[in-house]
Amino acid sequence: MDGPERIEHRACFGGWQDVYRHRSAALGCAMNVGVYLPPQAAHGRCPVLYWLSGLTCTEQNFITKAGAQRYAAEHGLILVAPDTSPRGEGVPDDPSYDLGQGAGFYLDATQAPWATHYRMHDYVVNELPALVEAAFPATGARGISGHSMGGHGALVAALRHPGRYRSVSAFAPVVAPSQVPWGEKALGAYLGPDRTAWAAWDAVELVRVASGRLPLLVDQGEADEFLAGQLRPELLREACTAAGHPLTLRLQRGYDHSYYFVASFIGEHLAWHARALRD
Amino acid sequence: MDGPERIEHRACFGGWQDVYRHRSAALGCAMNVGVYLPPQAAHGRCPVLYWLSGLTCTEQNFITKAGAQRYAAEHGLILVAPDTSPRGEGVPDDPSYDLGQGAGFYLDATQAPWATHYRMHDYVVNELPALVEAAFPATGARGISGHSMGGHGALVAALRHPGRYRSVSAFAPVVAPSQVPWGEKALGAYLGPDRTAWAAWDAVELVRVASGRLPLLVDQGEADEFLAGQLRPELLREACTAAGHPLTLRLQRGYDHSYYFVASFIGEHLAWHARALRD
Numbered sequence: 001m002d003g004p005e006r007i008e009h010r011a012c013f014g015g016w017q018d019v020y021r022h023r024s025a026a027l028g029c030a031m032n033v034g035v036y037l038p039p040q041a042a043h044g045r046c047p048v049l050y051w052l053s054g055l056t057c058t059e060q061n062f063i064t065k066a067g068a069q070r071y072a073a074e075h076g077l078i079l080v081a082p083d084t085s086p087r088g089e090g091v092p093d094d095p096s097y098d099l100g101q102g103a104g105f106y107l108d109a110t111q112a113p114w115a116t117h118y119r120m121h122d123y124v125v126n127e128l129p130a131l132v133e134a135a136f137p138a139t140g141a142r143g144i145s146g147h148s149m150g151g152h153g154a155l156v157a158a159l160r161h162p163g164r165y166r167s168v169s170a171f172a173p174v175v176a177p178s179q180v181p182w183g184e185k186a187l188g189a190y191l192g193p194d195r196t197a198w199a200a201w202d203a204v205e206l207v208r209v210a211s212g213r214l215p216l217l218v219d220q221g222e223a224d225e226f227l228a229g230q231l232r233p234e235l236l237r238e239a240c241t242a243a244g245h246p247l248t249l250r251l252q253r254g255y256d257h258s259y260y261f262v263a264s265f266i267g268e269h270l271a272w273h274a275r276a277l278r279d
Numbered sequence: 280m281d282g283p284e285r286i287e288h289r290a291c292f293g294g295w296q297d298v299y300r301h302r303s304a305a306l307g308c309a310m311n312v313g314v315y316l317p318p319q320a321a322h323g324r325c326p327v328l329y330w331l332s333g334l335t336c337t338e339q340n341f342i343t344k345a346g347a348q349r350y351a352a353e354h355g356l357i358l359v360a361p362d363t364s365p366r367g368e369g370v371p372d373d374p375s376y377d378l379g380q381g382a383g384f385y386l387d388a389t390q391a392p393w394a395t396h397y398r399m400h401d402y403v404v405n406e407l408p409a410l411v412e413a414a415f416p417a418t419g420a421r422g423i424s425g426h427s428m429g430g431h432g433a434l435v436a437a438l439r440h441p442g443r444y445r446s447v448s449a450f451a452p453v454v455a456p457s458q459v460p461w462g463e464k465a466l467g468a469y470l471g472p473d474r475t476a477w478a479a480w481d482a483v484e485l486v487r488v489a490s491g492r493l494p495l496l497v498d499q500g501e502a503d504e505f506l507a508g509q510l511r512p513e514l515l516r517e518a519c520t521a522a523g524h525p526l527t528l529r530l531q532r533g534y535d536h537s538y539y540f541v542a543s544f545i546g547e548h549l550a551w552h553a554r555a556l557r558d
Contacts, residue, residue: 067346
């Protein structure tokens with residue numbers, strides 16, 4: 001992996017909102033990553049919160065719309081927000097918005113033509129933390145969060161790797177991709193038709209067998225246009241209740257699926273992560 | 280003027296970030312306006328802060344990127360953010376980014392082909408407040424702020440109309456359009472080559488002759504790429520000193536011209552406006 005090149009550098013809440021570009025070995029392409037360095041990072045190491053964005057997003061959506069930097073500056077958290085899929089010439093794509101570039105689903109594909117480049121899980125849980133902890137003033141304390149497809153990615157990353165993250169949360173996550181249209185399409189394409197292979201990438205399935213019991217914080221808008229069809233948080237509640245997995249699921253009246261929803265509650269999520277990451 | 284039609288409606292920090300579309304008599308076209316209604320607006324009338332955006336912007340930039348809703352919800356302020364120019368078929372335009380649609384400069388044009396539609400000053404100071412105060416739970420207390428070209432618009436609106444606004448502030452404003460390339464191009468096109476007509480739309484000129492002395496709050500990034508060529512805040516400082524006009528000019532080290540700069544200080548501006556508007 002080549003060293004990261006800084007392609008954006010903007011003062012923000014006393015720190016720096018940067019964007020880096022680097023060659024990813026896991027993905028076989030160049031990747032953009034948003035990195036917010038809080039004021040505290042000028043004087044010492046800080047814990048890191050990884051943010052995974054949703055369908056159609058790049059690294060830009062979270063850094064321009066969520067307003068998270070204010071809270072990261074208060075708590076002394078580094079924020080790391082990668083793009084949502086491999087991209088570029090030679091990377092397979094699909095004309096629909098919910099498969100291919102912009103829709104990596106944070107898994108490691110096994111099926112042609114996707115298997116070569118679509119390894120976002122490996123990238124997010126292994127390559128990216130190694131890069132961040134080598135290139136920036138980061139401690140080894142990691143939290144992870146995300147929105148929609150990225151909420152799915154965050155829950156799966158934490159559930160598959162007990163001990164790797166000290167905290168996890170999600171906004172309007174796809175909790176049961178095996179049971180909803182977005183997930184059935186993506187998992188079918190990336191992993192093939194054998195549904196037994198899907199369970200390893202499905203938070204509801206993973207909660208049943210998790211060896212760690214890291215508490216989950218999930219916010220879900222009640223006016224979310226994807227609530228009943230794609231998100232179905234009741235499936236996560238049922239699985240957590242059955243397994244005895246700690247879950248704080250908050251249904252937020254009136255809120256939809258947009259970044260106005262994320263912005264309204266990102267401060268509470270960063271406080272939740274900061275408590276775990278500062279201990 | 281027709282009543283406004285609500286075209287976006289999103290829960291945000293306990294209130295609602297809406298976008299309305301209405302037919303403007305002043306501009307002779309349909310206009311989009313972002314309106315944030317804080318939680319307090321559900322129970323009573325609130326003061327209004329008008330926000331004027333910069334070159335190339337629409338009503339979307341401020342409402343998606345500035346993170347102002349959090350502070351508006353704390354202070355109980357309605358935020359009103361109109362588009363930056365008339366738009367649509369039949370509205371004159373120019374291929375450059377700094378003239379025509381997206382670059383109305385918040386003045387009332389006198390020259391063909393602009394004079395018919397380009398009346399953003401009249402729209403902002405007369406038509407829009409009348410609309411807002413009729414359609415929303417607004418008190419008559421008004422503040423005004425803006426960024427870059429919109430900072431110019433805010434300063435000019437307040438200086439030309441003593442008593443109409445209780446508070447004014449600006450981020451990286453064009454303070455002396457008569458003396459910088461953006462302004463010379465726009466004022467020349469909209470007002471004609473006689474520079475004596477330009478002084479009525481130039482904050483530095485208006486400060487010299489203002490009959491009111493409303494204090495000005497201006498934040499300016501020291502790393503702003505337009506600082507020396509287009510913004511020149513020292514001209515405003517000199518004019519205010521000479522005229523005895525109260526000015527708080529803060530040069531912010533490291534900050535550029537982007538919304539990361541606006542987001543970093545919008546909370547302090549909203550607190551400044553709230554103090555004046557709540558009295």
